[in-house]
Amino acid sequence: MKKVTLLLPLILLITVCLFFLLFILFEKDPNNPPSVLLNKNLPLFSSVNLYNDKEYLASEDLKDKYTLINFFASWCAPCKAEHNLFFEIKKEIPDLFIFGISYKDKPSDSKKYLKQEGNPYSFVGVDQEGKIAFEFGVFGLPETYIINNKGKIIFKHAGALTKKIIDDEITKLF
Amino acid sequence: MSSLIGFSSLCFSSIISIIILIPNSITNIKIKSFLFLFRCSTLFVCISFLSLVFAYVSSDFSNFNVFQNSHSDKPLIYKITGAWGNHEGSILLWLSMISIYGFFYSLISKSLNDFKILVLKIQSSLFVIFAMFVIFTSNPFLVNSILVKEGLGLNPILQDPALAIHPPMLYLGYVGFSLVFSLAIASLLRNNNDQDWIIETRRWSMISWVFLTAGIALGSYWAYYELGWGGWWFWDPVENISLMPWITGLALVHSLIMIKGEQAIEKWVVFLAILCFSLSILGTFLVRSGILTSVHSFASDASRGLFILLIFFLTTGFGFLVFLIKSPTKKNKLHLLFINKTSALIINNILMIIAVLTILLGTIYPIIIEVLTNTRVSIGGPYFNSTVLPILLPGFLLMSVAPVLSWQTNKLQKFRIYVIFFIILSAIVSIQSYFTNFNTWGFIGLIIGSWIITASIISIFLRFKFSLSLHYVKIINSFIAHIGVGIMIIGITCSSIYQTEYNFNISVGDEINIDNGVLKFESIDITEEKNYQSLRAYFLLEKEGKLISYIKPGRNYYPVSKMITTEAGIYHDWSKDIYITLGNNNNNIWFVKIYINPLISFIWIGVFIMIFSSIIAIIKK
DSSP states (O other): OHHHHHHHHHHHHHHHHHHHHHHHHHOSOTTSOOOTTTTSBOOOOEEEESSOTTOEEEGGGGTTSOEEEEEEOTTOHHHHHHHHHHHHHHHHOTTOEEEEEEESOOHHHHHHHHHHHOOOOSEEEEETTSHHHHHHTOOSSSEEEEEOTTSBEEEEEESOOOHHHIIIIIGGGO | OHHHHHHHHHHHHHHHHHHHHSOHHHHOOOHHHHHHHHHHHHHHHHHHHHHHHHHHHTTOTTBHHHHHHOOTTSOHHHHHHHTTSSHHHHHHHHHHHHHHHHHHHHHHOOSOHHHHHHHHHHHHHHHHHHHHHHHHHOOTTOBOSSOOSSOOOOOGGGOSHHHHHHHHHHHHHHHHHHHHHHHHHHHHHHOOOOOHHHHHHHHHHHHHHHHHHHHHHHHHHHHHHHSOSSOSOOOOHHHHHHHHHHHHHHHHHHHHHHTTTOSTTHHHHHHHHHHHHHHHHHHHHHHHTTOSOSSSOOOOOHHHHHHHHHHHHHHHHHHHHHHHHSOOOOOOOOOOOTTSHHHHHHHHHHHHHHHHHHHHHHHHHHHHHHHHHOOOOOOOHHHHHHHHHHHHHHHHHHHHHGGGSOSSOSOOTTHHHHHHHHHHHHHHHHHHHHHSOOOHHHHHHHHHHHHHHHHHHHHHHHHSOOOSSHHHHHHTHHHHHHHHHHHHHHHHHHHHHSOEEEEEEEOTTOEEEETTEEEEEEEEEEEEOSSSEEEEEEEEEEETTEEEEEEOOEEEEETTTTEEEEEOEEEEOSSEEEEEEEEEEETTEEEEEEEEEETTHHHHHHHHHHHHHHHHHHHOO
């Protein structure tokens, strides 16, 4: 009996370490933690238009259509890498409402960036303080979400999109 | 250049530590040369760390670590602190501290040479393990492959005086337990009966505990005014993992007092000593591997995580294994009575360990669940508040009288006086809660806090004749510490339960009536500081027409990292803090959050008293 009590810390240690080990090994992609928001409702937010500070887009406005939400910034290099793909998505899925949110970026810089790279977005919102991103649990830029016509988040990707992801995962949703 | 010096001295230091580990039967080193080698190793690792600091100060961007975490525009102080504001540098600091603790131990310790060598050898093995970790996975001396003129900047949220010294303090605490660990293991391996190691363990665990306390307090003070969430403790995973070794250390320090009266709990002391250091490494592992998400966003890397997990497993496993095989076998019976000092201390020890296990469970539960079911859950304040606090409650009650209890008998001297005071106090608190809004936790917290203070003061007056000397302070020291805890409990209770929160949408020129005073929104001011742009709102606090103070909440914008930080504006008063954060601006209407935090200063005063009394306890002998 005495020995068993003394063994207890060791047993506990091994169990805990085992779980940690499994956690580290099974973490498929540390850059893509499962979003708690997946299959949940779109968080509430309201965002001002980059080009017109009287026009707002709120989460309620997105409830009846499929929407792709993309967080980007002019200072973010991987955003530039994925930028052109949105034109392709637009071509392939013309009904999709593509909503870009400029994250922690000066409006003037975002405008310049979209002028240079082209603007694939149906609406560009401003999130200068990262409040909307906070609601979405954004880890880093870029991040992309797709919301279905019932206002549920059905897709999430952290990091730059690639052609493969679009073909394998996004187009299948429609 | 500094990178080269740094890396080579790090390697030197590790090689010397490995040489030290060779058994004495082969090398036949004398104690003098052994100590010389050990101190050389310390010297080299310090040179290594200082050259990293130098690289930061001189903005040497040929060092990849400096390039990633520093910027030439940064003020000097934050260049220096930048050295440990990142993963690699902070682990190097941790490593240096392991050696420095060994160094001071070798100077101060009066143990027999054999025992001293054994302790230092264990300390050196820990050093070697962590040195391997630094060299192979977290080398801060990597050379930048491209030529750059400017760095990428430090996280602006870390550019703060409290936070600059918070990590070193915390690390001094964590790492101090490595020496306690070495002492405990050495005592097991040596299997001797002399009690010298206990006196040394007492001193070193106290020192580590003081640093840990200071580190945690600085961290929460920083969170209080920098994060702008109105609170100072969020049960964030990183906070929890610092709390676990803290509570265990507290239990250890108290158990070591017990050794004076009893001999049989040596086993328990050894166990706690091992546990303290394991929990410290566990904390490092959880933070550094990026397994837990928290406000402390550190760079994460799976290979590092595996390495620290290995260190954690080996060190703790080794500790527990030695404990299992060579555990002390002395069979003195504990002198347990219904209520004497020993039983009170043991009950408190048990409660503290249960609390630690509860926190541990809450902290790693999300990991277990994610492994088993692949869903992510988060466990926050409500769990910890409703589990940890009730566990600690009886402990607090016992604590109030524990120092007056006797070792040998069941009697509490002048029991009646305590009862009378307790009744009076309960009546006062009841009346107080009747006239303010009643809250169960508030009521309990106030009674316990004020009771601990009153009981300690009564005990001081009843038992010791007052004299104005250091000796007097030394004998009433344990009561002083407990008064500190009482003050802190009152502070925690009032600031969390009786906190009031107001939200306003106001523009410049508006006035708000708040807390019997008038708060006038005077102006918005934007200024250019050295490495950031600051926006401040000026609030004028007036009471009965008299100017009390300006409160200046605002935000800082750091152009290098394009980050905005919130700066809370706080008006301190001994009885309350008025805490203002500035939110969004919409057509010149500002969203303003105001918290009134009553008696929050008591928390810091309480912590200060606890630290003061621990320092007295360290120099007592």
